[in-house]
Amino acid sequence: MNTLGKTERKIILDDETQSALLRQLTDVGPAKSVGYLPIYTIKRFLGTTPKALAAAAARRGLASALFTARTTSIKSGALYVYDRDALERLLDGQADAVQAAGLPLNADVFVAHIAAVFYDMRHPAHRIIAAAFGENPQRKLVIENPSVAAK
Numbered sequence: 001m002n003t004l005g006k007t008e009r010k011i012i013l014d015d016e017t018q019s020a021l022l023r024q025l026t027d028v029g030p031a032k033s034v035g036y037l038p039i040y041t042i043k044r045f046l047g048t049t050p051k052a053l054a055a056a057a058a059r060r061g062l063a064s065a066l067f068t069a070r071t072t073s074i075k076s077g078a079l080y081v082y083d084r085d086a087l088e089r090l091l092d093g094q095a096d097a098v099q100a101a102g103l104p105l106n107a108d109v110f111v112a113h114i115a116a117v118f119y120d121m122r123h124p125a126h127r128i129i130a131a132a133f134g135e136n137p138q139r140k141l142v143i144e145n146p147s148v149a150a151k
Contacts, residue, residue: 032134040076101125
């Protein structure tokens with residue numbers, strides 16, 4: 001009998017691809033205050049557990065939050081890892097913009113909020129969320145649409 005339908009096989013990725021996935025969490029710090037991975041990715045592609053990754057983050061002085069499929073817009077649920085102090089500095093430094101965008105100023109509440117609510121790129125919250133993830137939304141926009149840079 002074929003048991004593939006009952007249990008999924010772990011897909012083995014090369015070390016470089018696994019490292020790239022893990023960097024979503026291991027790069028969290030002053031320049032990238034938030035990172036996340038879907039639970040599916042953690043289990044299937046990395047062959048580990050959210051609990052193990054959360055423990056590794058805690059050893060680095062980072063906070064983590066596990067969200068189920070009911071509490072996040074990510075189908076399998078997700079593990080978020082964040083540098084609470086760096087995120088608080090980012091939110092405090094942009095307090096007016098954060099509040100105007102309807103985002104919370106508290107780091108823990110902010111993470112729960114962005115896990116639960118998806119914002120379109122045109123929403124004012126997107127720039128702040130991108131900054132929390134260590135991304136430059138302007139650079140990304142230029143890469144995706146070079147004609148914008150010419151205007």
